[in-house]
Amino acid sequence: MKQTDFVSLVMPFKDKVFRLAKRLLVSREEAEDATQEILLKLWKNNKKIEDYKNVEAFSMTITKNFCLDRLKSKQAQNLKIVHSNYTDNNASLQKQVEAKDSVDWVSKIMEDLPEQQKIIVQLRDIEEYDFAEIAKMLDMNETAIRVNLSRARKTIREKLTNTHQYGIK
Amino acid sequence: MVLNNIEKLIEKYNKAETTLQEEAQLKAYFKSDNVAAHFEHYKPMFQYFSQSKQEQYTKDVPLNTKKTKLYQWISVAAVAVLMLGLVVPTFIGPTEQEKQEALMVYNQTMEALSLVSIGMNEGKQQLNSLALVSDNLNQGMEEAGRLSEFSKTTNKIFKIK
Numbered sequence A: 001m002k003q004t005d006f007v008s009l010v011m012p013f014k015d016k017v018f019r020l021a022k023r024l025l026v027s028r029e030e031a032e033d034a035t036q037e038i039l040l041k042l043w044k045n046n047k048k049i050e051d052y053k054n055v056e057a058f059s060m061t062i063t064k065n066f067c068l069d070r071l072k073s074k075q076a077q078n079l080k081i082v083h084s085n086y087t088d089n090n091a092s093l094q095k096q097v098e099a100k101d102s103v104d105w106v107s108k109i110m111e112d113l114p115e116q117q118k119i120i121v122q123l124r125d126i127e128e129y130d131f132a133e134i135a136k137m138l139d140m141n142e143t144a145i146r147v148n149l150s151r152a153r154k155t156i157r158e159k160l161t162n163t164h165q166y167g168i169k
Numbered sequence B: 001m002v003l004n005n006i007e008k009l010i011e012k013y014n015k016a017e018t019t020l021q022e023e024a025q026l027k028a029y030f031k032s033d034n035v036a037a038h039f040e041h042y043k044p045m046f047q048y049f050s051q052s053k054q055e056q057y058t059k060d061v062p063l064n065t066k067k068t069k070l071y072q073w074i075s076v077a078a079v080a081v082l083m084l085g086l087v088v089p090t091f092i093g094p095t096e097q098e099k100q101e102a103l104m105v106y107n108q109t110m111e112a113l114s115l116v117s118i119g120m121n122e123g124k125q126q127l128n129s130l131a132l133v134s135d136n137l138n139q140g141m142e143e144a145g146r147l148s149e150f151s152k153t154t155n156k157i158f159k160i161k
Helices: A003-025 A028-044 A055-072 A074-078 A094-111 A115-126 A131-138 A142-164 B002-014 B020-031 B037-052 B066-092 B096-160
Strands: none
Touching (some): A003 A028, A003 A055, A028 A055, A055 A131, A115 A131, A115 A142
16 A cells, blocks of 8 residues: 555544544643554554455544553653643634633533543544444444443533533522 | 424433434534523533534654664664674584594694703703803903913013014
């Protein structure tokens, strides 16, 4: 496989890899490093890649494992928990500007979720994979994923409702 | 009508039973401005989801791996050469028997050489006696010198007369 072939194969999902890495590692720099390392891993195995049926799902699995390893390893001690790398792309409307604060809240709430739920919400609600694909990526059955997802959604919803009504009730 | 539909979808959504199409419908609804008041708190969630999908990975990935491969092999070659230098002499070098033979030959030559040196020492002693003779000769020569002095003076005396 040539470099151009590889790049065109990887291009469609490299952002997804990055976003999943960032969801798990929080800091943008860490996520960028992780993405780079994952892509290099793929490139090193580029002869085997042709045999895989679904390179994207395979890459997402690698990303998940890699990031969880990162979090466990000692390097994670240096992870930046404080970060300020949001860019509000949809702030065209007045109401959305007002909502920005609560949008930030969602990301903070998601940081508190267990890792498994983080991954599932990321894959389902943000990347919009269907359940069969997620099941393959995470090596879980679909029911377990549904249960985790509904728990995660419930947590987000409840915490959001609390912050939304803070000061009112 | 629409609201009713959304309400149902949200219920399904919370149970994680919605399909991707239904979720897209929900996202579209919460993106618009006319969200019902009792759903207001869902808005930031769906907004956040569609927002974070925009984020992109912009760094370049260096994919040139050929050079580093060559460097790796250089170190392997160096180690191989070193190992050859250490291993080969023990295999190809002299055996125990050859070593003993060499030692015997060495001892024999040493013996022969020491015999020669004994002979040399004997010759040296003879040389010593020769040196004594030459000493005596030198003494005699000195005395002969004195004699010649003596004869010179006698000659002078004779000339004066």
